Amino acid sequence: GNSVTQMEGPVTLSEEAFLTINCTYTATGYPSLFWYVQYPGEGLQLLLKATKADDKGSNKGFEATYRKETTSFHLEKGSVQVSDSAVYFCALSDSWSGAGSYQLTFGKGTKLSVIP
C-alpha cells in the first residue's frame, strides 16, 4: 500500500534559519505529492503541490521537488519567520488507491517552531 514518512519533530529554528523537512513515500502508481500546513486550532491548508517527476512546487518562499529516483519530496525554505510556526504534513494522492478515488495518504506531521 501507499505510505508517507516524514521527519519527526518538533523542529525548533531561529528566525531567518534554513528549513528542511524530509519526506519520502511509497506508492503503487504515479502519485501527486502535496505539502499541507496546519496552524494551531485550524484545518489544513495546501502549501504546494507537484504532479509528476522533477516538478517543483513553490509558494510563500517554500519549495519542494518531486524526486522519483529517491521517492522524496523534501520541503525547504531559505529563511523562516516566526509566522511559519505550524505543523507541516506531506501527503500523496494516487489514483491506484482503489475504486477510482484519489484518497490522500498523510505523513504524521512535523511541528515547526520558529523563535525570534
Next chain:
Amino acid sequence: DGGITQSPKYLFRKEGQNVTLSCEQNLNHDAMYWYRQDPGQGLRLIYYSQIVNDFQKGDIAEGYSVSREKKESFPLTVTSAQKNPTAFYLCASQPRDNQPQHFGDGTRLSIL
C-alpha cells in the same frame, strides 16, 4: 467566498450518546472526506464519498456513520460504539480529478 464549513467548532459528548458533526461545502466538489486527527498520528481516513447517495469506509470507520443525501453536505455521526472519540475531526472536499483536497477548520470533540 467558496469553502467548507464545519460546525460546531467544539462539541462535548456524554457516555452512551450519539453526536453529529456537520460539514457543508459550496465548492461544487463531488468527493468529500472525513478524517480523524490525534496528536502525533497525523490524519486517518474515516469515511469518504465520491458521489451523492454513495460512501465508502476508510481505515477507521468502526463506531462512525455518515450520509450523503446532498452534494453539499456530508455529516458524520460519532456513535456510542466509538469508545475513544476524543479527537479533532476534519472534513475535506475534492473535485472529481486528482486535485488537492480542501479542508474545513475542524471540530474538536471531547468526552464529558
